[in-house]
Amino acid sequence: MLRVSNLSLTSNGNKILDHVNCSFKPGEITALLGPSGSGKTSLMRCIARLEPSDPGSITLNGQSIQSLKPADIGMVFQQFHLFPHLTVIENLCYSPEKLEVMTELTCTPKAMEMLRQFGLEDKATMKPSLLSGGQKQRIAIARALMMEPKILLFDEPTSALDPEMVEDVARLIADLRAPDRILIMATHELKICRMSADHVLFLEHGKVLEERSKDEFFSAPQSERAKSFIQRMPS
Ligand SMILES: Nc1ncnc2c1ncn2[C@@H]1O[C@H](COP(=O)(O)OP(=O)(O)OP(=O)(O)O)[C@@H](O)[C@H]1O
Ligand SMILES: [Mg+2]
Known part of the structure; x- marks a missing residue:
C-alpha cells in the first residue's frame, strides 16, 4: 500500500498541497481528478520524489519512499519527454x-x-x-x-493525443494492472477514467475532497463540487 499522510507542499508562498491524506492499493488504477491547478501533477511529482517532502509523509508498505530505488518509481509525462x-x-x-x-x-x-x-x-x-x-x-x-x-504515474496520458487514441491508451493502461503494481493517473477525460480506473481521488485547491471507488464516485458523488465537476467533464 502506498500511503500519503498529511502531505503539504508550498512554493513561492503558495499552498499547492494542503494536508493531503490518501492511499493507493497495488493491483488498482487510481484516477486523480479535479479542476486545473488543483494539485494533481504536484501530488504525482511528490510521489515521484521530484518535489521535496517530509520523509515520513509518503510510504510504501510502511517504508519511506525515500528508501526506494530509482527504478521503483516511473512517471510518464504529458508531453512524453522522449530523448x-x-x-x-x-x-x-x-x-x-x-x-x-x-x-x-x-x-x-x-x-x-x-x-x-x-x-x-x-x-x-x-x-x-x-x-x-x-x-x-x-x-x-x-x-x-x-x-x-512498483509505482507508475501517468500525467494526463491522453491529453496530447487525437481523441480517437483515447480508447487505445485507456485499454493499454488498464492492461498494465498487476497484483504488485500501483498505477496512478491524472486525467481530465471521463472516458479513460470510466474505462480504466478502479478508484478516484478528487482534488480541489490542493486538498482531497473525495476518495472513493470509481463507481461510487460517479454514481453518488458526495460533494456538490464533485457533482458539478462530473457534469461538466467532457464525455
Ligand atoms: N513549480 C511551481 N512553482 C510554483 N507554483 C507551482 C509550481 N508547480 C505548480 N504550481 C502551482 O500549483 C498549483 C497546482 O498545480 P498542478 O500543476 O499540480 O495542478 P493540476 O491539478 O495538475 O492542474 P492541470 O489540470 O492544469 O494540469 C497551481 O496553482 C500551480 O500554479
Ligand atoms: Mg497537471
Missing part, C-alpha cells in the same frame, strides 16, 4: 543502463520484447520525431515499464 537525439531502443535502454539495473546485453533483448508487445518493433531504430503522438505515448509507457517500477 529526441536517441533512437526508440536507446530511449528504452538509457535509464536501465545508466542506473546499472541492466547491461546492454540484457537490456536490448528486453527492450525489443517490450516493443513487440506494444506492436512497435519496426520503430526500434527510429528517432522519436518520426513517430505519431500515439506511438510516442506507447514508447514513453514502454520506457517506463523497462525497470519494472
Whole structure:
C-alpha cells in the first residue's frame, strides 16, 4: 500500500498541497481528478520524489519512499519527454543502463520484447520525431515499464493525443494492472477514467475532497463540487 499522510507542499508562498491524506492499493488504477491547478501533477511529482517532502509523509508498505530505488518509481509525462537525439531502443535502454539495473546485453533483448508487445518493433531504430503522438505515448509507457517500477504515474496520458487514441491508451493502461503494481493517473477525460480506473481521488485547491471507488464516485458523488465537476467533464 502506498500511503500519503498529511502531505503539504508550498512554493513561492503558495499552498499547492494542503494536508493531503490518501492511499493507493497495488493491483488498482487510481484516477486523480479535479479542476486545473488543483494539485494533481504536484501530488504525482511528490510521489515521484521530484518535489521535496517530509520523509515520513509518503510510504510504501510502511517504508519511506525515500528508501526506494530509482527504478521503483516511473512517471510518464504529458508531453512524453522522449530523448529526441536517441533512437526508440536507446530511449528504452538509457535509464536501465545508466542506473546499472541492466547491461546492454540484457537490456536490448528486453527492450525489443517490450516493443513487440506494444506492436512497435519496426520503430526500434527510429528517432522519436518520426513517430505519431500515439506511438510516442506507447514508447514513453514502454520506457517506463523497462525497470519494472512498483509505482507508475501517468500525467494526463491522453491529453496530447487525437481523441480517437483515447480508447487505445485507456485499454493499454488498464492492461498494465498487476497484483504488485500501483498505477496512478491524472486525467481530465471521463472516458479513460470510466474505462480504466478502479478508484478516484478528487482534488480541489490542493486538498482531497473525495476518495472513493470509481463507481461510487460517479454514481453518488458526495460533494456538490464533485457533482458539478462530473457534469461538466467532457464525455
Ligand atoms: N513549480 C511551481 N512553482 C510554483 N507554483 C507551482 C509550481 N508547480 C505548480 N504550481 C502551482 O500549483 C498549483 C497546482 O498545480 P498542478 O500543476 O499540480 O495542478 P493540476 O491539478 O495538475 O492542474 P492541470 O489540470 O492544469 O494540469 C497551481 O496553482 C500551480 O500554479
Ligand atoms: Mg497537471
